Amino acid sequence: MNNPYNKHYRQESYFGKPYPGLVEFFENYSNRNVVLDLGCGQGRDALFLGRLGYKVVGVDISDVGIQQLNKAALQEKLQVEGFVADIYSFGITDEYDIVLLDSMFHFYKNDVEKETKVLRRIIEEIKPGGLICNFMQKGNKREKELKRIIKESGVTFEVLLDGYTDYPEYDAEFHMYIIKKLE
Numbered sequence: 001m002n003n004p005y006n007k008h009y010r011q012e013s014y015f016g017k018p019y020p021g022l023v024e025f026f027e028n029y030s031n032r033n034v035v036l037d038l039g040c041g042q043g044r045d046a047l048f049l050g051r052l053g054y055k056v057v058g059v060d061i062s063d064v065g066i067q068q069l070n071k072a073a074l075q076e077k078l079q080v081e082g083f084v085a086d087i088y089s090f091g092i093t094d095e096y097d098i099v100l101l102d103s104m105f106h107f108y109k110n111d112v113e114k115e116t117k118v119l120r121r122i123i124e125e126i127k128p129g130g131l132i133c134n135f136m137q138k139g140n141k142r143e144k145e146l147k148r149i150i151k152e153s154g155v156t157f158e159v160l161l162d163g164y165t166d167y168p169e170y171d172a173e174f175h176m177y178i179i180k181k182l183e
């Protein structure tokens with residue numbers, strides 16, 4: 001499949017390690033259940049979560065990223081499996097307790113419509129009790145947009161984490177928003 005990330009992923013660990021804030025949250029979260037990592041890339045988060053004991057399904061359109069993820073998961077005998085698929089049509093079934101989106105949204109003008117649509121679908125489809133974990137580059141406008149879409153969905157969530165984490169590899173800060181769908 002032709003994807004610009006295939007070229008980036010010739011470099012090992014292109015995006016580096018998981019953010020310290022992501023590591024801290026998932027190390028301390030007691031329900032080690034099933035995670036759907038939408039846009040998992042080479043699997044920096046999926047493999048980390050697999051090592052912690054989570055079962056992870058990763059989805060990405062980069063076949064190169066998915067091959068790398070599956071190879072590492074197999075070598076380490078993790079419960080992590082990647083699939084080449086489009087996140088914009090991937091169904092969020094009851095199988096998934098946690099949906100992870102890392103660096104997938106930015107709400108730029110050209111993408112805001114499709115990103116809003118997929119976020120609305122995730123909000124609707126995730127089961128009650130399920131978590132949506134969004135990590136994106138810090139930015140007042142995009143954080144407001146994220147929260148607006150969630151609020152306007154009418155679905156009630158408990159906010160488990162609303163904060164920032166360092167991203168040492170890129171000398172940047174990322175916004176972490178982790179919410180739980182109420183029954």
Ligand SMILES: C[S@@+](CC[C@H](N)C(=O)[O-])C[C@H]1O[C@@H](n2cnc3c(N)ncnc32)[C@H](O)[C@@H]1O
Pocket residue numbers: 003005015038039040041042043044045059060061062065085086087088101102103104
């Ligand atoms: C910025 S990278 C983030 C990768 C990973 N979440 C991480 O943080 O390491 C964006 C990823 O989204 C994937 N992607 C972009 N559009 C996609 C789509 N429609 N369906 C599935 N994956 C997509 C790209 O191939 C790339 O791996």
